[in-house]
Amino acid sequence: MSYDEIYKLAIEHGFFSPSCEIYSDFQAGFWEYGPLGVALKNNYVNLWRRELVRRDGMVEIDGTQIMSKNVFVASGHLESFADPIVVCTKCGTTTRADRMISERAGISLPEGLPEQEYDALIAKHNLKCTNCKGDYGRVKRFNMMFRVGIGPKDDDAYLRPETCQSIFVDAPRLFKTMRLKLPIGFAQFGKSFRNEIAPRQSLVRLREFYQCEIEVFFNLKKADDQAKFQDVKDVKLPIQRADGTFIEVTAEESVSQKIVPNQLVAYYLALLKEFYDKTGIDTKRARFRELSPEDRAFYARSAFDFEVQTSLGWMELVACNYRSDYDMGRHGKVSNHDVTVPDDNEKVLPHIFEISMGVDRSIYCVIEHAYAKENDREVLRIKPQLAPIVAGIFPLVNKDGLPEKAQHIYHSLKRDFPVFYDESGSIGRRYRRQDEVGTPICITVDYDTMKDGTVTLRDRDAMSQQRIKIEEIQNHLSSLVRLQD
RNA sequence: GCGGCAUUAGUCCAGCCUGGCAGGACGUCAGCUUCCCAAGCUGAAGGUCGCGGGUUCGAAUCCCGCAUGCCGCACCA
Numbered sequence: 001m002s003y004d005e006i007y008k009l010a011i012e013h014g015f016f017s018p019s020c021e022i023y024s025d026f027q028a029g030f031w032e033y034g035p036l037g038v039a040l041k042n043n044y045v046n047l048w049r050r051e052l053v054r055r056d057g058m059v060e061i062d063g064t065q066i067m068s069k070n071v072f073v074a075s076g077h078l079e080s081f082a083d084p085i086v087v088c089t090k091c092g093t094t095t096r097a098d099r100m101i102s103e104r105a106g107i108s109l110p111e112g113l114p115e116q117e118y119d120a121l122i123a124k125h126n127l128k129c130t131n132c133k134g135d136y137g138r139v140k141r142f143n144m145m146f147r148v149g150i151g152p153k154d155d156d157a158y159l160r161p162e163t164c165q166s167i168f169v170d171a172p173r174l175f176k177t178m179r180l181k182l183p184i185g186f187a188q189f190g191k192s193f194r195n196e197i198a199p200r201q202s203l204v205r206l207r208e209f210y211q212c213e214i215e216v217f218f219n220l221k222k223a224d225d226q227a228k229f230q231d232v233k234d235v236k237l238p239i240q241r242a243d244g245t246f247i248e249v250t251a252e253e254s255v256s257q258k259i260v261p262n263q264l265v266a267y268y269l270a271l272l273k274e275f276y277d278k279t280g281i282d283t284k285r286a287r288f289r290e291l292s293p294e295d296r297a298f299y300a301r302s303a304f305d306f307e308v309q310t311s312l313g314w315m316e317l318v319a320c321n322y323r324s325d326y327d328m329g330r331h332g333k334v335s336n337h338d339v340t341v342p343d344d345n346e347k348v349l350p351h352i353f354e355i356s357m358g359v360d361r362s363i364y365c366v367i368e369h370a371y372a373k374e375n376d377r378e379v380l381r382i383k384p385q386l387a388p389i390v391a392g393i394f395p396l397v398n399k400d401g402l403p404e405k406a407q408h409i410y411h412s413l414k415r416d417f418p419v420f421y422d423e424s425g426s427i428g429r430r431y432r433r434q435d436e437v438g439t440p441i442c443i444t445v446d447y448d449t450m451k452d453g454t455v456t457l458r459d460r461d462a463m464s465q466q467r468i469k470i471e472e473i474q475n476h477l478s479s480l481v482r483l484q485d
Numbered sequence: 486g487c488g489g490c491a492u493u494a495g496u497c498c499a500g501c502c503u504g505g506c507a508g509g510a511c512g513u514c515a516g517c518u519u520c521c522c523a524a525g526c527u528g529a530a531g532g533u534c535g536c537g538g539g540u541u542c543g544a545a546u547c548c549c550g551c552a553u554g555c556c557g558c559a560c561c562a
Contacts, residue, residue, distance in 0.1 A: 426522080
């Protein structure tokens with residue numbers, strides 16, 4: 001199950017494909033979801049809503065993708081979401097200034113120096129372009145946010161680089177109008193945008209991508225007082241610690257052994273793991289990787305990445321960041337709004353724990369982990385709840401009224417379930433076609449159907465068959481796709 | 486962004502070195518066959534040979550530039 005095989009399957013069957021591909025000026029890092037991809041993504045997001053949003057009693061919003069400049073002044077992205085780069089005046093080669101200087105001058109540099117300091121260091125060490133020995137220009141910051149010009153005056157605004165900023169700016173109103181109390185999770189599914197220098201591997205590193213983000217607002221004083229924690233205290237958490245050691249402990253042990261900072265964090269890590277179990281991604285090949293201070297995002301005070309093993313190596317699907325009171329503190333200051341929240345007669349500046357999920361990458365992993373190549377067939381063993389098509393419906397042969405009967409069944413089901421009718425090729429060929437796109441069940445109308453009103457149900461994984469009555473199909477499909485604990 | 490390799494039908498690839506009708510397999514479609522697990526028979530459709538420029542009587546083929554993809558570096562959901 002290599003990346004190439006998954007990629008081929010995906011573009012051949014309409015899971016995903018490059019954006020704007022018929023034009024030669026199409027840009028890297030933009031990908032479309034086709035019909036099956038959309039279905040899979042919708043199912044995935046609905047599972048997230050069930051297992052995280054509703055399970056924990058969160059509230060979901062849908063914010064705009066374009067946000068005003070001051071949002072990012074406050075968030076720090078205008079300042080910090082940028083790499084210092086320097087361009088050679090002669091050959092135009094672009095280099096990362098901080099890395100280039102520390103490598104060639106043999107010194108280690110602190111993060112976030114002003115640009116002039118880099119210029120001074122380049123002059124002091126007499127550094128010239130490695131490519132052509134030309135002089136470097138002034139050090140600039142390359143910001144990974146996409147700027148957009150609003151209206152005829154082209155006013156500055158930005159495409160959000162993370163969906164959570166919408167949550168932060170909406171939270172003050174939501175607390176007042178939705179009768180919310182700490183702790184509360186805000187959830188959002190939507191697009192974010194980052195002007196990556198090197199997008200790669202289709203859904204894995206995009207410039208325009210989906211996130212399912214959860215921002216849990218809480219009172220720091222009560223972070224170890226989580227009633228809900230009882231539900232998940234025995235969930236096993238595989239943790240790769242910042243020092244490189246690996247340990248598998250229960251959520252309860254992770255707190256008592258001070259591996260994670262508090263109950264609240266452990267609770268959500270456990271919830272997240274239980275969610276991924278239900279996506280069909282193999283969580284035996286997953287871990288929470290604790291990030292060292294150097295590896296963390298600029299806003300994070302402690303961080304665990306949820307990573308999964310794939311053919312491309314360990315892939316980071318979710319960033320779990322403890323963002324402290326940084327976000328609401330900054331937005332309060334810059335907007336000059338009171339963003340504190342009443343909690344037990346005290347005004348609290350909420351602390352935030354975030355579960356920031358890369359949806360596209362997760363979709364890729366769902367497909368890769370479900371894919372199996374057997375002797376003479378390819379099969380996606382995707383969970384029925386996530387399957388783009390729930391059932392294929394076929395006539396065994398194309399005569400004697402079988403197609404009409406099968407079509408009748410198809411029409412009776414199509415508004416309640418994503419079902420697919422096919423009468424082309426041999427029956428075995430049709431089963432294999434559905435195997436390749438992960439359809440869990442195929443329903444075949446044969447001569448017995450005409451006599452006794454039963455159909456064959458053919459199972460994708462076991463390739464076994466059973467007969468059920470036509471009237472039972474509806475219930476059978478319902479129980480197949482029902483999300484269960 | 487740098488370095489290496491690549492880009493020809495929906496997919497995988499041959500053709501390129503040595504310029505001269507754009508091909509194969511699989512897939513798809515139509516028909517035949519078929520009472521349950523692909524690749525049986527007959528036929529068909531499907532191509533700006535990544536884009537742009539140059540050399541040439543003539544370019545998929547040679548040269549230059551760009552884009553995209555893969556791998557490595559770096560960065561990240």
